[in-house]
Amino acid sequence: MSYLPYALAAWLFVVGLYGVVSSRNLIHLAVCLTVMQSGTYVLLLAIGYKNGGAAPIFRPTRHKAVDPVVQALTLTDIVVSVTVVALILALALGAHKESGSVNPDEIADFSG
Amino acid sequence: MSTILAFPVALPLVGAAFVALTDDWTPKAVKEFPAMLIAAATVAFSTVILVRSERTTLVHWFGGWHPRHGLALGVGFVAEPLGAGMAVLAGALVTASLVYSWRYMEEAPRLYRVLMLVFLAGMSGFALSGDIFNMFVWFELMGVAAYALAGYSIERLGPIQGALNFAITNTVAALFLLFGTALLYGHTGALNLAQIGRSLAGHHAGGVVIVAFTLLVAGLLVKSAVVPFHFWLADAYAVSPVPVCAVFAGAMSEVGLFGIARWYWTVFSGPLDPHAHAVRDVLLAMGLVTALVSAVMAFLQRHLKRLLAYTVISHVGIALCGIALLDSKALAGAANLVISNGFATAGLFFACGVLLREFRTVDELLLHGRGRALPFLGVVVALAAVALVGVPYIGSFLGHSTLDEGATEHGLRWLPPLLMLATGISAGAVLRAAARIFLGWGPREDSLLTPEPPDEVPETQASRPVMVAVTAVVVLIGIGLGFAPGLEDRSEHASDRFRDRQAYVERTLDGKVRRYGPPAPVVLHRAKPSSIAYGIGALLIAIATAALGLYRRRVPATARRAGARLLDPAVAGLKTVHSGVVGDYVMWITVGTALVGGVWALTLHGP
Numbered sequence: 039m040s041y042l043p044y045a046l047a048a049w050l051f052v053v054g055l056y057g058v059v060s061s062r063n064l065i066h067l068a069v070c071l072t073v074m075q076s077g078t079y080v081l082l083l084a085i086g087y088k089n090g091g092a093a094p095i096f097r098p099t100r101h102k103a104v105d106p107v108v109q110a111l112t113l114t115d116i117v118v119s120v121t122v123v124a125l126i127l128a129l130a131l132g133a134h135k136e137s138g139s140v141n142p143d144e145i146a147d148f149s150g
Numbered sequence: 151m152s153t154i155l156a157f158p159v160a161l162p163l164v165g166a167a168f169v170a171l172t173d174d175w176t177p178k179a180v181k182e183f184p185a186m187l188i189a190a191a192t193v194a195f196s197t198v199i200l201v202r203s204e205r206t207t208l209v210h211w212f213g214g215w216h217p218r219h220g221l222a223l224g225v226g227f228v229a230e231p232l233g234a235g236m237a238v239l240a241g242a243l244v245t246a247s248l249v250y251s252w253r254y255m256e257e258a259p260r261l262y263r264v265l266m267l268v269f270l271a272g273m274s275g276f277a278l279s280g281d282i283f284n285m286f287v288w289f290e291l292m293g294v295a296a297y298a299l300a301g302y303s304i305e306r307l308g309p310i311q312g313a314l315n316f317a318i319t320n321t322v323a324a325l326f327l328l329f330g331t332a333l334l335y336g337h338t339g340a341l342n343l344a345q346i347g348r349s350l351a352g353h354h355a356g357g358v359v360i361v362a363f364t365l366l367v368a369g370l371l372v373k374s375a376v377v378p379f380h381f382w383l384a385d386a387y388a389v390s391p392v393p394v395c396a397v398f399a400g401a402m403s404e405v406g407l408f409g410i411a412r413w414y415w416t417v418f419s420g421p422l423d424p425h426a427h428a429v430r431d432v433l434l435a436m437g438l439v440t441a442l443v444s445a446v447m448a449f450l451q452r453h454l455k456r457l458l459a460y461t462v463i464s465h466v467g468i469a470l471c472g473i474a475l476l477d478s479k480a481l482a483g484a485a486n487l488v489i490s491n492g493f494a495t496a497g498l499f500f501a502c503g504v505l506l507r508e509f510r511t512v513d514e515l516l517l518h519g520r521g522r523a524l525p526f527l528g529v530v531v532a533l534a535a536v537a538l539v540g541v542p543y544i545g546s547f548l549g550h551s552t553l554d555e556g557a558t559e560h561g562l563r564w565l566p567p568l569l570m571l572a573t574g575i576s577a578g579a580v581l582r583a584a585a586r587i588f589l590g591w592g593p594r595e596d597s598l599l600t601p602e603p604p605d606e607v608p609e610t611q612a613s614r615p616v617m618v619a620v621t622a623v624v625v626l627i628g629i630g631l632g633f634a635p636g637l638e639d640r641s642e643h644a645s646d647r648f649r650d651r652q653a654y655v656e657r658t659l660d661g662k663v664r665r666y667g668p669p670a671p672v673v674l675h676r677a678k679p680s681s682i683a684y685g686i687g688a689l690l691i692a693i694a695t696a697a698l699g700l701y702r703r704r705v706p707a708t709a710r711r712a713g714a715r716l717l718d719p720a721v722a723g724l725k726t727v728h729s730g731v732v733g734d735y736v737m738w739i740t741v742g743t744a745l746v747g748g749v750w751a752l753t754l755h756g757p
Contacts, residue, residue, distance in 0.1 A: 051329060058322060059737045064314065067732075071321055078328045085336035108335070111283055115328060118290045122321050125294060129301055129314045136307045145311050146730040 043084035050077030064130035064140040068123050075119050082108040082115075154202075155210035155227040157195040158237050158274035162188060166267035173260040185263035186248045189270060193241035196274065200234035204640070206665050207647070207657045209280070220659045222342035228280035228658055231644035232485055236277035236408050239489055240401040243496055243624075244270040247393040250500055250620040254393060254612040255302075262302065262391075269295035269397070273405050280658060282334065282417070283341045285409065286327050289373070293320050296402060299394045300386045312389035315732045319382040322736055323372035326743070330365030333358050334417075343416045344658035347651055351420030355754050363418050363754075364747035367410055368739070374406030376470055377440040378742045380463050381728060381735040384447075387459035392503030395455060396624075399462045399499055400492035407466065407488070411473045411481065415649045426476055428753035432746055433474030434565075440467025441572035447724060448579040449699065452599035454502045454512040457583060458495060461538070461576040465491045468569050472553045475560055478649060482641040483553030486631070490546045493628030494537040498580065500621035501531050505587070507612055514583045515599070519590025527618055528588030534625045535584060537632070539577040539692050542677065542685040544632045546573075550688075551681035552638060558680070566684050574688040578695025585696060592700030600725060 050073055057070030086105030094103040133145045165188030173181065202208060208229040211217075215224025244266055255262045272292025279285045297320070301313025335341055337358045338349040350359065368379070375383040383403070387395050414422070414429070422429055441464050448460035465487065472484025502512050504527055509520055521528055537545025550573070554566040585591045631637065647653065647666070656662040677685075702710065 055740060059733050059740065061733060067318065074325050078325060078332060081329065081332045085332060114287060118287065121294050125297055126317050129310055129317065132304045133310045136310060142732050145307060
């Protein structure tokens with residue numbers, strides 16, 4: 039199989055990370071986290087992919103199939119990440135209510 | 151009967167649902183009890199597992215999916231003494247916290263209790279699981295519960311900032327874990343720790359293995375808050391409710407450290423063993439920097455919770471040094487340190503809660519001398535500080551002396567004095583705060599200390615006798631572990647087993663049961679003279695640090711000015727780096743991961 043999916047996975051991960059580092063808006067930052075997360079999805083699916091493989095349902099006939107484990111992992115991970123993103127968005131909403139801003143620089147209340 | 155392994159996880163999860171469901175109908179007088187009882191029962195189950203696992207490693211396959219022909223099919227829990235001990239520690243601290251917070255939470259107490267139970271389930275699951283993806287899920291579960299607990303007072307900006315920094319940095323960490331897990335699965339086709347370990351053993355470390363190792367370790371270094379991955383921790387602790395802080399400090403960071411040791415010994419020790427020195431050097435350097443830098447940061451704080459947060463990071467650094475030595479004695483030392491420091495620090499956070507209730511602030515300078523009204527609490531705080539120092543035969547001394555012996559056996563004679571210095575400085579910061587608050591020593595102003603974050607909402611309904619009693623009990627446990635008879639031999643024996651990949655793999659995949667001899671005879675720990683000297687040295691450094699913090703003005707002016715010229719830029723630099731902006735923190739995580747990975751890419755390759 040080609041290396042393209044792996045390259046794409048790495049690219050999504052790194053570009054998402056860049057977004058998290060440079061973001062000046064918490065909503066945007068949460069989206070960047072999901073971009074990073076998408077990188078892991080692509081990686082997982084690429085690992086389980088087989089050329090010409092079909093869905094892993096072996097009745098009535100046995101045939102070449104893709105790896106169902108990584109699909110289960112991806113689904114689990116989607117569920118987990120939804121929880122986290124929802125929480126971060128709720129906190130961002132709270133930050134906006136309290137300070138009128140969703141800029142991480144401006145809501146930095148304390149340091150040192 | 152291996153089903154018992156499911157209880158430390160199933161019980162708090164089902165219990166959380168039960169509490170969420172029935173809380174509204176429960177009479178107000180007994181509202182707090184179900185959660186407490188569930189947590190206490192969880193500790194009981196974990197303790198039974200701990201005791202049983204001392205004789206033989208316990209394995210439970212969920213749904214009866216046992217391995218076939220040495221191939222893991224399902225998800226399994228594997229309990230050996232260190233993992234089970236971690237679950238007991240987490241459970242004990244959550245139980246203490248729930249008792250302590252009797253009538254503490256005025257807002258949404260139901261959610262608080264539910265979240266604490268879910269948090270406990272996450273930590274227990276992480277400690278017992280034998281499957282890397284399953285561990286990731288527990289990691290996320292404890293994370294989500296912890297973010298929500300940190301941002302509990304969502305009507306104020308401070309907690310929001312702390313919880314956001316916590317959530318974002320730790321989510322990035324979780325993604326590192328997931329990426330590393332996916333790479334390992336692609337490389338070995340397995341998710342079970344034993345299976346991955348078996349399939350990696352006997353091969354050289356290739357690029358994929360090194361990248362996966364780096365990502366997995368970096369993810370856990372964020373969770374356990376090792377410099378430069380640590381920035382979120384002080385922000386999160388400073389704003390979390392006190393009972394939550396106690397659990398964070400005593401159990402959560404340590405769970406991260408536990409994961410590093412688990413993954414190294416079970417999964418990676420095969421291919422990385424020929425390069426153990428490279429793994430050791432990197433982790434040791436990070437541990438030392440963490441221990442020293444955070445001890446200094448602790449000294450610069452006046453907000454008590456933030457001060458304690460930095461002492462927690464410093465202790466994490468010391469424990470990481472113990473893990474980094476990659477040997478049984480040092481690992482046992484780290485484990486003992488985690489337990490005794492965990493209880494003592496939790497006790498100190500509890501004491502903060504009492505101060506907050508009485509005086510509506512946890513600012514050391516504002517509290518100047520006001521603690522005289524609470525002499526008993528003052529004694530408890532002083533005892534906790536002594537436990538942190540590791541004065542011979544008290545508190546963390548057992549851990550320190552075992553770690554020191556491990557380091558000396560490796561010929562690292564310079565390590566114990568440096569750890570002594572770190573311990574002394576961070577404990578000195580606690581002693582200084584205690585002397586200022588409970589004795590009224592020292593000036594009321596100190597420009598060196600970082601101004602405090604805005605103050606907390608005091609929880610006035612809480613019951614002071616309950617709070618003080620829990621504080622005292624927790625501190626006494628922390629102190630008592632220093633001279634618990636037989637603990638040293640048992641923990642060393644447990645560490646030997648923890649490091650034995652062969653036995654773990656054969657037990658998990660082939661069902662080959664090994665019985666371990668009866669528990670080591672109960673003997674009192676006998677420390678070497680050098681360890682006793684380090685213990686006393688740490689105490690002297692702590693007292694000197696505290697005195698310097700309180701009576702700096704009595705130093706001759708010329709010496710003071712020279713010192714200021716030398717140290718001021720460093721102090722200012724340290725404070726600037728801890729900027730409170732989450733983008734900077736993630737930048738540090740990225741740079742740290744790249745550095746660690748770069749060093750390992752150069753050193754771990756080849757035969």
